[in-house]
Amino acid sequence: MLAVFVNCAAIVAGSVIGLLFAKKIPQKINDAIQIACGLVSFVIGVQMAFKYQNVVYLALALILGGVVGTALDIDGKILKVGRFLESVFLKKGTDDGASANDAASTDSRDSSNPSSPTDSRAAEFSAGKPQKNFAYAFLNASVLFCVGAMAIVGSFKAGIEGDYSIIFLKSVLDGFIAIGFAAAMGVGTAFSALAIFVYQGALTMLSVFIQRYVSEALLSEITGSGGALIVLIGINLMGLKKIKTANYLPAVIFSALFVLCEPFVRSLLGM
Numbered sequence: 001m002l003a004v005f006v007n008c009a010a011i012v013a014g015s016v017i018g019l020l021f022a023k024k025i026p027q028k029i030n031d032a033i034q035i036a037c038g039l040v041s042f043v044i045g046v047q048m049a050f051k052y053q054n055v056v057y058l059a060l061a062l063i064l065g066g067v068v069g070t071a072l073d074i075d076g077k078i079l080k081v082g083r084f085l086e087s088v089f090l091k092k093g094t095d096d097g098a099s100a101n102d103a104a105s106t107d108s109r110d111s112s113n114p115s116s117p118t119d120s121r122a123a124e125f126s127a128g129k130p131q132k133n134f135a136y137a138f139l140n141a142s143v144l145f146c147v148g149a150m151a152i153v154g155s156f157k158a159g160i161e162g163d164y165s166i167i168f169l170k171s172v173l174d175g176f177i178a179i180g181f182a183a184a185m186g187v188g189t190a191f192s193a194l195a196i197f198v199y200q201g202a203l204t205m206l207s208v209f210i211q212r213y214v215s216e217a218l219l220s221e222i223t224g225s226g227g228a229l230i231v232l233i234g235i236n237l238m239g240l241k242k243i244k245t246a247n248y249l250p251a252v253i254f255s256a257l258f259v260l261c262e263p264f265v266r267s268l269l270g271m
Contacts, residue, residue, distance in 0.1 A: 001201060001204060001205075002158075002164060003154065003155075003158040003164040003167035003168065003171075003200075003204070004155075004158075004167070004196070004197060004200045004201045004204060005197075006164070006167065006168060006171050007167055007170060007171040007174060007193075007196055007200060008193040008194075008196050008197050009171075009193075010171035010172065010174055010175035010178070011141075011145065011171075011174050011175060011178045011189070011190065011192060011193045011196060012178075012190050012193050013175060013178075014174070014175035014176060014177070014178030014179045014182065015178045015179070015181070015182035015187065015189045015190035015193075016182075016190065017179050017182075018178060018179040018180060018181065018182025018183035018184075018189065019182050019183070019186070019187060019190075021179070021183050022182065022183040022184075022186075025183075030183060030184055031184075033180055033183050033184045034184030034185060034237055035237065035238050035239065036180065037177075037180040037181055037184050037237050038233075038234045038235070038236070038237025038238035038239075039234065039238060040177075040180070040234075041144065041230050041231075041233045041234035041237060042230075042231055042234025042235065042238070043234075044227075044230055044234075045227045045228065045229070045230030045231035045232075045233070045234055046227065046231060047227065048148065048223050048224065048226060048227025048230060049224050049225075049227030049228045049231060050224070050227070051149075051220050051223040051224050051227065052220060052221055052223075052224030052225075053217055053220045053221060053224075054221065054258075057221050057224075057255055057258040057259070058221070058224050058225060058228070058255070060254065060258065061221070061225045061251040061252070061254035061255040061258065062225060062228055062248060062251045064250070064251070064254050065225070065248050065249065065250035065251025065252070065253070065254050066247060066248050066250075066251065068250040069244075069246065069247030069248055069249055069250045069251075070244070070247045072247075072250075073247070074246045074247050074249055074250070075139070075244035075245065075246035075247045076244075078138075078139045078142070078246045079135045079136070079139055080135075081138070082134060082135030082136070082137075082138035082139055082188060082191070083134070083135045085134075085138065085188075085191050085194075086134040086135065086188070089191070090134065090187070133185065133186070133188070134186055134187065134188035134191075135188060136185065136188070136236075137181065137182075137185035137186050137187070137188030137189045137192075138188035138189070138191050138192055138195075139188075139245070139246055140181070140185070140233050140236065140237070140245065141178070141181050141185075141188070141189040141192035142192040142195035142196075143229060143230075143233060143245055143246060143249070144177070144181075144230060144233055145174050145177075145192055145195070145196050146195055146196065146199045146200075147226035147229050147230060147249075147252065148223065148226050148227075148230075149219045149222065149223045149226075150166055150167075150169070150170045150173075151170065151199070151200055151203070152203060152214070152219065152222065153166055153214075153219065154166030154167035154169075154170055154200075155167065155200045155203035155204045155207060156203065156204075156207040156211050156214065158204050158207075159203070159204040159205065159206075159207030159208065159211075160207050160208060160211055167200070174196075178190070178192075184237070185237075213260060215259065217259050218255075218256055218259040218260065221255040221256070221258065221259050222252055222255050222256055224255065225251040225252050225254070225255040226252055228248070228251065229245055229248055229249065229251070229252070232245040232248065233245055
């Protein structure tokens with residue numbers, strides 16, 4: 001679990017640096033940083049997405065994953081976790097944006113005053129304009145840091161071989177990304193370390209049992225669908241369109257299932 005703690009610490013440290021940096025620069029520069037983070041996320045996502053080996057698996061995984069995720073409202077549930085963390089650890093009225101509870105309590109007042117700050121923030125975010133928001137920072141950072149082959153392979157190597165090199169490299173990359181994310185979106189980025197702790201910690205502890213099922217083809221398909229999710233994060237951060245990215249998380253599971261089930265399907269078809 002040492003590698004997991006290092007990864008979490010890197011994200012927290014990067015977030016702290018980003019928050020300190022953000023306090024010293026104008027809002028328009030913060031907005032520029034967020035768009036730049038979105039562009040970087042988009043490029044990383046495209047590179048990952050092209051790691052797929054079977055485009056049919058990728059297409060079906062994204063379609064089925066989007067349907068299942070939307071039906072389960074995964075995005076909304078993760079946002080609720082983010083808002084809960086905000087209510088527990090942060091005081092109301094911080095610079096990180098109003099929480100959902102604050103927005104609900106002032107909804108009637110804002111509706112009668114279209115120019116009120118809360119209403120303006122809600123309208124801008126729904127229109128795709130970048131702005132700080134604890135829950136969305138937590139969601140986007142959690143998805144970005146958890147999705148990808150480095151998290152899976154690194155956790156397996158740490159758990160089975162005691163080789164921390166991949167997770168240490170991932171920690172460095174995550175730390176630098178966290179600087180930009182925290183500067184642009186706020187303190188919610190730091191709390192994504194909790195998602196990393198749960199996700200990579202579970203993979204590390206279960207690695208002995210599931211490592212035998214992990215193949216190069218499975219990693220390729222997971223990386224491809226994970227890359228598509230990071231592309232969606234980039235689109236959100238650049239303010240091009242508001243997409244509920246987390247609703248597509250089941251696509252990663254479907255990608256793995258398609259690869260795992262392929263030998264059985266081939267045997268049934270006599271191929």
